[in-house]
Amino acid sequence: SYVLTQPPSVSVAPGKTARITCGGDTIGRKSVHWYQQKPGQAPVVVIYYDYDRPSGIPERFSGSNSENMATLTISRVEAGDEADYYCQVWDSSSYHWVFGGGTKLTVL
Amino acid sequence: EVQLVESGGGLVQPGGSLRLSCTASGFTFSDQYMDWVRQAPGKGLEWVGRSRNKANAYITEYAASLKGRVTISRDDSGNSLYLRLISLQTDDTAVYYCVKERAASTFEIWGQGTMVTVSS
Numbered sequence: 001s002y003v004l005t006q007p008p009s010v011s012v013a014p015g016k017t018a019r020i021t022c023g024g025d026t027i028g029r030k031s032v033h034w035y036q037q038k039p040g041q042a043p044v045v046v047i048y049y050d051y052d053r054p055s056g057i058p059e060r061f062s063g064s065n066s067e068n069m070a071t072l073t074i075s076r077v078e079a080g081d082e083a084d085y086y087c088q089v090w091d092s093s094s095y096h097w098v099f100g101g102g103t104k105l106t107v108l
Numbered sequence: 109e110v111q112l113v114e115s116g117g118g119l120v121q122p123g124g125s126l127r128l129s130c131t132a133s134g135f136t137f138s139d140q141y142m143d144w145v146r147q148a149p150g151k152g153l154e155w156v157g158r159s160r161n162k163a164n165a166y167i168t169e170y171a172a173s174l175k176g177r178v179t180i181s182r183d184d185s186g187n188s189l190y191l192r193l194i195s196l197q198t199d200d201t202a203v204y205y206c207v208k209e210r211a212a213s214t215f216e217i218w219g220q221g222t223m224v225t226v227s228s
Contacts, residue, residue, distance in 0.1 A: 043218055
């Protein structure tokens with residue numbers, strides 16, 4: 001089965017740039033979606049189709065995807081960005097949605 | 109307003125079964141792919157399964173780890189999605205989310221979730 005690998009945690013100071021990676025075999029050939037989940041809340045999509053941003057998501061959130069790594073980049077990080085972030089792809093070989101293990105973003 | 113409301117969670121004994129419901133509003137339910145996702149306490153997101161829409165023959169797809177125990181069904185006339193899970197074990201304890209896909213892709217709308225606890 002297809003596996004997505006995320007770092008368990010990323011820490012960043014306010015105002016700096018956070019990069020959260022999502023590794024997978026030839027993930028660059030798939031569409032990657034990213035979700036933000038704050039404690040006690042349902043996830044919210046922040047990036048879809050690798051780099052598109054839903055309405056209401058700040059421009060500070062961006063995405064990229066190439067070869068074996070997708071990246072969620074959060075610029076000018078704010079305290080309110082502290083959350084768990086998950087990447088997701090559709091594995092067409094198994095007809096499964098797959099989530100990464102999640103990354104806890106801590107704003108120092 | 110687009111909304112998904114889950115119900116049916118609670119305490120279930122090991123070996124028992126659960127049936128969760130999700131009532132949708134604010135969009136044309138019959139046109140949408142719908143999913144269930146669960147999250148064990150302190151853990152990550154786990155996809156449970158999906159129901160495609162009428163145009164795609166209501167095909168269902170399930171996580172391999174749950175296959176044989178899980179059934180997803182829907183009632184388009186009642187704008188409802190259902191999840192049935194049998195032979196429950198303690199590691200089925202989780203918040204179960206109902207999710208609407210956007211154009212058969214990203215998970216656009218999530219319900220608030222319903223908690224299921226499997227314990228004797």
